[in-house]
Amino acid sequence: MFLEKKTFNDFLTSPEGIASNILTNRLKSLVNHKIINFKLNPLNKKVKWYYLTDIGAESFPVVIEMIKWSIRNLNNDFGPHSIKWFEQNTKESNKITSDKAISDYKIFRKKLLNDSKNQS
């Protein structure tokens, strides 16, 4: 979701390879905890567009520390998004990186919610 993925299928086909039933439970739990929410795709009401609430978006600093820890300590392959974030973090403070990421995310979300309103 931080990478602006928004549908069940986007998450299901992500490189993490999460099982469909576990993904369903996680999304329900995150909605119940008000960390994420969803709008129906106005062109296909069967598809939910998930997005981070403000509370969810505020967890960016946690994700940034996780990425930094993973890159330093685990022998995984990392995608270009993670590597880019890591490189930024060696140049600027976490606070600046996460404030930027949160602000970018909110622009993406605003567009998503407006699209949805205009067409429904």
Next chain:
Amino acid sequence: MFLEKKTFNDFLTSPEGIASNILTNRLKSLVNHKIINFKLNPLNKKVKWYYLTDIGAESFPVVIEMIKWSIRNLNNDFGPHSIKWFEQNTKESNKITSDKAISDYKIFRKKLLNDSKNQS
């Protein structure tokens, strides 16, 4: 473990209220990923003393960001350890807080491992 808890029973009786089978799986998984390890209690070989490896201890910054996020965004009751960390973080940088926490943890771990060696 960050709070210097070390036995299965310490974790099981923690306020999180984790189920015994899930705790068993988590501990196995963390040992397999070399994030934690254990020594047998020299006075009771049935009891494992779990501790964070260097890789595990390096995840303190992630935990600090999680605590800060939780205190800001969730309506949970927090224990004295979490509140203390949060208060420190308003005064000093995350880097200083986590470096201190890692260094304190390594002193605890050294004592744990030496105890074990002396008596086994």
